[in-house]
Amino acid sequence: MSFTLTNTNKGVLCIVHNHFKYRHQRVMARRDISWRCTVRQCNSTIHTNSKISNILTENENISHNHNIVKNRDIQRQIVRNNCKQKATECIMERPNKTIRRELMVVETIELLHDDNV
Ligand SMILES: [Zn+2]
Numbered sequence: 001m002s003f004t005l006t007n008t009n010k011g012v013l014c015i016v017h018n019h020f021k022y023r024h025q026r027v028m029a030r031r032d033i034s035w036r037c038t039v040r041q042c043n044s045t046i047h048t049n050s051k052i053s054n055i056l057t058e059n060e061n062i063s064h065n066h067n068i069v070k071n072r073d074i075q076r077q078i079v080r081n082n083c084k085q086k087a088t089e090c091i092m093e094r095p096n097k098t099i100r101r102e103l104m105v106v107e108t109i110e111l112l113h114d115d116n117v
Pocket residue numbers: 020037038039042043044063064065066
């Protein structure tokens with residue numbers, strides 16, 4: 001099962017999985033991590049192991065009451081976070097150069113995974 005790690009606008013760790021986005025909720029007794037859907041009205045949660053390398057929840061246990069998050073929106077957020085991070089790391093670099101480079105990365109990803117979502 002594949003997923004992407006990112007951050008919310010507020011800097012909370014998130015994972016994107018099957019076109020849904022989950023924010024870090026809590027660490028459970030066995031150190032597994034519980035993640036909750038970022039849509040406020042939705043109660044769906046998934047679990048990962050403590051290293052966030054594997055999703056432990058089966059897909060059939062997840063029932064969202066809303067539409068999927070569009071790939072484009074997710075990518076936009078990843079670009080924004082990457083730019084923010086890069087801008088902090090290398091303050092000598094001109095911002096438009098940082099943004100251009102991150103956009104190039106995303107365009108490549110989009111070409112590879114064009115699933116018409
Ligand atoms: Zn949901």
